[in-house]
Amino acid sequence: VKRKERSVKEYVEGVLNNDRTILAQAITLVESNAPKHMDIAQQVLNELLPHVGKSIRIGITGVPGAGKSTFIEAFGTFLCEQGHRVAVLAVDPSSSLTGGSILGDKTRMESLARHPRAFIRPSPSGGALGGVHRKTRETMMLCEAAGYDVILVETVGVGQSEFVVRGMVDFFLMLVLTGAGDDLQGIKRGIMELTDAVVINKADRDNKPKALAAQKEYNQILHYLRPATPGWETKAYTCSALLGEGIEEIWNVIQKFVETTKQSGVFDMRRRHQQKDWIYSMIKDYLETSFFSHPAVKEKLPVIENNVISGTQSVTSAVRELIKIYESRS
Ligand code: GDP
Incomplete structure (x- = not known):
């Protein structure tokens, strides 16, 4: 089923009005890893930040x-x-x-x-x-x-x-x-x-x-x-x-x-720390997703995996090769 594309405004207003259907759709939107959805999701979240x-x-x-x-x-x-x-x-x-x-x-x-x-x-x-x-x-x-x-x-x-x-x-x-x-x-x-x-x-x-x-x-x-x-x-x-x-x-x-x-003050301090930690976990998640979804990495990974398993390539050299591929093409 093709999901109805909503505007940022529709998501924001729907969520603020606790429209459950739109809330559920907004959650699906933020869960999506498609760059198009991620852009809209970030706009929606930014507008909702004061709330x-x-x-x-x-x-x-x-x-x-x-x-x-x-x-x-x-x-x-x-x-x-x-x-x-x-x-x-x-x-x-x-x-x-x-x-x-x-x-x-x-x-x-x-x-x-x-x-x-x-x-x-x-x-x-x-x-x-x-x-x-x-x-x-x-x-x-x-x-x-x-x-x-x-x-x-x-x-x-x-x-x-x-x-x-x-x-x-x-x-x-x-x-x-x-x-x-x-x-x-x-x-x-x-x-x-x-x-x-x-x-x-x-x-x-x-x-x-x-x-x-x-x-x-x-x-x-x-x-x-x-x-x-x-x-x-x-x-x-x-x-x-x-x-x-x-x-x-x-x-x-x-x-x-x-x-x-x-x-x-512990309550607020914990929340501030959590926000800070979130930066780092998000960077890690982003890089991981970006790395493993990279077409050239995806193509090479099974080959390199085999090399390591069969003992023809060391793990370090395998990883370096993959990272090189990732960095040169991204
Ligand atoms: P979950 O896997 O941690 O979500 O556990 P469930 O809520 O599914 O509960 C597992 C089982 O324990 C079910 O059969 C429940 O009915 C039973 N159960 C849960 N809470 C209680 C309780 O307070 N007393 C008794 N006697 N049984 C309970």
């Missing part, structure tokens, strides 16, 4: 099965009922590796998706190079301009995605299950140092005593870790996303966090 930045950005991570979609459904619905407008975005690490998607392929958050105050952007399918997350910040800007005041960015605990999401949100929350002891090994510890709250989900029925024990254990460990946010003590909480218990408390914690960090 962005006023939301609370919350990152949510957890292993598959931790209850992320159940939690977001309960939490998002609660916020909508409080009068907030909630946008849900996903950073899906699998799309860049396999072309598939962990987050996107099941029918998720059905009742939140139908809520008039919520907007759920399904996980994009991802290009050959992945890196879909690099568009998430722009998508976030569009949602803010459309008036969403709480942005939830969901990710799965795989690889780099947690660091990526931490770099674009104000508050980072990790959903875990009971069994704190095993979870605290290896990389988990590093991830814990990114989080502003550890939420032990499924604290219901027979599982409740175990969840409370895990909360204690987590709190003991968190006490010795470096806090993710200066002046904020990361603590463990329990909730049942399924029963909607503990959801309100988590929102209170987040509000307290925003109040505290805005007062200390």
Whole structure:
């Protein structure tokens, strides 16, 4: 289906009026890597710039099965009922590796998706190079301009995605299950140092005593870790996303966090740093895309790959050759 080409003005006005169809189309536009679309997208984003930045950005991570979609459904619905407008975005690490998607392929958050105050952007399918997350910040800007005041960015605990999401949100929350002891090994510890709250989900029925024990254990460990946010003590909480218990408390914690960090200046400072870091990640993304989509590089790459694999060319000389090709023809 050929997409209707809209003018910059149509996109800008549509987004500002929270026309969901146009908002969705504007997101598709910023996700596009076609130079023509990128130009329009940048004009649209520039016009919307005065209207962005006023939301609370919350990152949510957890292993598959931790209850992320159940939690977001309960939490998002609660916020909508409080009068907030909630946008849900996903950073899906699998799309860049396999072309598939962990987050996107099941029918998720059905009742939140139908809520008039919520907007759920399904996980994009991802290009050959992945890196879909690099568009998430722009998508976030569009949602803010459309008036969403709480942005939830969901990710799965795989690889780099947690660091990526931490770099674009104000508050980072990790959903875990009971069994704190095993979870605290290896990389988990590093991830814990990114989080502003550890939420032990499924604290219901027979599982409740175990969840409370895990909360204690987590709190003991968190006490010795470096806090993710200066002046904020990361603590463990329990909730049942399924029963909607503990959801309100988590929102209170987040509000307290925003109040505290805005007062200390940490909130604004983090956002300024994030903007600065964005410059560098965008340059890297741009160069990567530009390099791998270069026709001469694309043509030569399989040959050089073979040379390296068969042992007739060293990796260094292969890379230098490719870069030379790229630089001479671009
Ligand atoms: P995700 O993979 O992290 O998005 O996890 P889901 O939200 O899909 O949840 C995985 C499973 O756990 C589903 O069967 C949910 O119904 C169940 N679940 C999620 N939250 C809770 C909870 O608070 N209590 C209980 N008992 N089950 C839950």
